[in-house]
Ligand code: ADP
């Protein structure tokens with residue numbers, strides 16, 4: 554039986570949440586924080602996702618790999634509300650039907666997304682970028698003019714340490730290295746204390762040292778947030794991998810430890826055939 558149907562049998566229903574930050578009080582008593590079931594997305598008849606199932610546990614660090622065109626980005630688009638699927642269900646905890654919510658509501662509700670390109674505010678300092686992120690909406694510049702509460706200042710300090718940039722707090726974001734900008738952007742998402750963080754190809758273009766730091770940063774989030782990382786760099790994935798999901802032609806081809814999936818004949822075939 555599917556997880557969703559099981560959850561419904563236990564008496565859960567999709568209920569609209571009034572609290573915009575509904576992710577903070579999510580019901581995950583049955584384990585998963587995300588239930589993605591039977592998702593199909595067609596573009597002019599071509600199925601970018603084809604009956605995709607994915608269950609991510611609360612606090613889990615999950616890596617998603619798969620050849621180009623496998624549907625990894627489309628899957629993130631569905632979870633974050635950017636693309637509405639033709640079929641399937643997506644639940645956040647047991648009660649929040651994500652398909653009924655807008656992209657903005659989902660972001661406010663606790664699902665943060667890091668796109669490939671960093672979009673920090675270059676003329677502002679690292680600290681100011683984090684300050685702006687408090688508002689959740691990057692366009693709300695007025696937060697910069699307000700006095701921060703002690704709690705907010707503590708949160709910024711905490712995040713500065715998490716992303717490894719405490720010494721750069723007064724530096725302009727535009728003067729940071731590519732890797733540092735990526736960490737700052739992850740920090741801006743962390744300011745929102747997201748329940749789930751989706752990260753698309755975080756180490757593309759990074760130096761070896763930056764890749765290592767990114768691995769430390771992402772693994773340090775485990776237990777505090779659920780993190781879904783899509784990445785091509787296999788050495789990097791191996792260094793952070795717990796459970797790995799392999800997508801191929803819009804469906805899950807294999808799931809397990811890095812060793813299990815790398816030794817799976819179906820996975821070997823798909824990667825050799827690339
Ligand atoms: P991945 O991120 O795994 O490389 P994508 O999710 O970006 O794969 O794409 C999956 C497939 O869907 C690809 O074949 C891609 O060309 C196609 N696709 C993605 N977005 C669109 C779109 N907006 N219109 C048409 N085809 C798309």
Ligand code: MG
Nearest residue numbers: 622625626627
């Ligand atoms: Mg992609």
